[in-house]
Amino acid sequence: MKKEQYLIDGIDKIILNRLINDARTPILSIAREVGISGAAIHQRLRKLEASGILAGSKFVLNPKVLGYKTLAFVGIFLESSSKYKDAVNRLKEIEEVVESHYTTGNYAIFVKISCKDNEHLMQVLNHRIQNIKGVSRTETFISLEQQIDRQIKI
Amino acid sequence: MKKEQYLIDGIDKIILNRLINDARTPILSIAREVGISGAAIHQRLRKLEASGILAGSKFVLNPKVLGYKTLAFVGIFLESSSKYKDAVNRLKEIEEVVESHYTTGNYAIFVKISCKDNEHLMQVLNHRIQNIKGVSRTETFISLEQQIDRQIKI
DNA sequence: CCTGAAATTGCTACGGT
DNA sequence: ACCGTAGCAATTTCAGG
Numbered sequence: 001m002k003k004e005q006y007l008i009d010g011i012d013k014i015i016l017n018r019l020i021n022d023a024r025t026p027i028l029s030i031a032r033e034v035g036i037s038g039a040a041i042h043q044r045l046r047k048l049e050a051s052g053i054l055a056g057s058k059f060v061l062n063p064k065v066l067g068y069k070t071l072a073f074v075g076i077f078l079e080s081s082s083k084y085k086d087a088v089n090r091l092k093e094i095e096e097v098v099e100s101h102y103t104t105g106n107y108a109i110f111v112k113i114s115c116k117d118n119e120h121l122m123q124v125l126n127h128r129i130q131n132i133k134g135v136s137r138t139e140t141f142i143s144l145e146q147q148i149d150r151q152i153k154i
Numbered sequence: 155m156k157k158e159q160y161l162i163d164g165i166d167k168i169i170l171n172r173l174i175n176d177a178r179t180p181i182l183s184i185a186r187e188v189g190i191s192g193a194a195i196h197q198r199l200r201k202l203e204a205s206g207i208l209a210g211s212k213f214v215l216n217p218k219v220l221g222y223k224t225l226a227f228v229g230i231f232l233e234s235s236s237k238y239k240d241a242v243n244r245l246k247e248i249e250e251v252v253e254s255h256y257t258t259g260n261y262a263i264f265v266k267i268s269c270k271d272n273e274h275l276m277q278v279l280n281h282r283i284q285n286i287k288g289v290s291r292t293e294t295f296i297s298l299e300q301q302i303d304r305q306i307k308i
Numbered sequence: 309c310c311t312g313a314a315a316t317t318g319c320t321a322c323g324g325t
Numbered sequence: 326a327c328c329g330t331a332g333c334a335a336t337t338t339c340a341g342g
Contacts, residue, residue: 024318026318036310036311037311037312038309038313039310039312040309040310040311043309043310044309132318
């Protein structure tokens, strides 16, 4: 007995596709586009949220305008994988770490870091990440240009 | 003559911090919290948007509930860096590619890919990415668990 | 799954300090 | 430069088919 996956129809897709790129899109403009009432849109949104498909909405900040001009990926090697849990808890305390993944392949942990400049990145690497117990070494890739940033198509 | 960076005050921070985690937070609830009118909040939001700090708002989908359970990072080696522009344009056509970066270090291009399962990931790697002219080889890291996902603190 | 009505909130123009 | 009031449009909830 497989758990039923919520089925979204064409109207749900239109709603989500409009709101994915602008969470403040007027509901009524979507309502007019698909030909149902605004209240019906709200009901569908509540269902999508209850199903977990809709995880929330966010305002997106531009890090560069705030002075955060260096984006980097850092692969972290651990002395042993048993140190993972502690290490990730320490990473959470570092504000510059915006993503953290436990990965297959060379690294144990793979993080995305947002810093003001390369000097700031060096400080975070040498004084914060390398100080975490269990971290043996790191490999850094600086993003010089990001050309794609989107969500999966529905 | 350095370009002046827009200065955000405490009220701006409260506004942004509330909207970062929920773009549909009622403006009036923020207004009551900080003790100014809703109109004043709107004026500040317009300024923040004009300054570029506020890049927009998005609905966040949960890929797993939609059946996208495999998240992976792929480092792409190019035969020569002159192929970058063409390669990234081909990557844009692959829906599963949700991020693409031009990076320093081992790889030329570094992408984040969202797939339904490992088989789907293999298809994307072998039949889509490896088919791009100029791509010599790839290295893949599958994210087994993502513990951190946030924006820079303001 | 939908509509329509009622209350609340969003948004903008204009004026005040 | 920053804020408030006012007015209309949109959002959101609720009752009901």
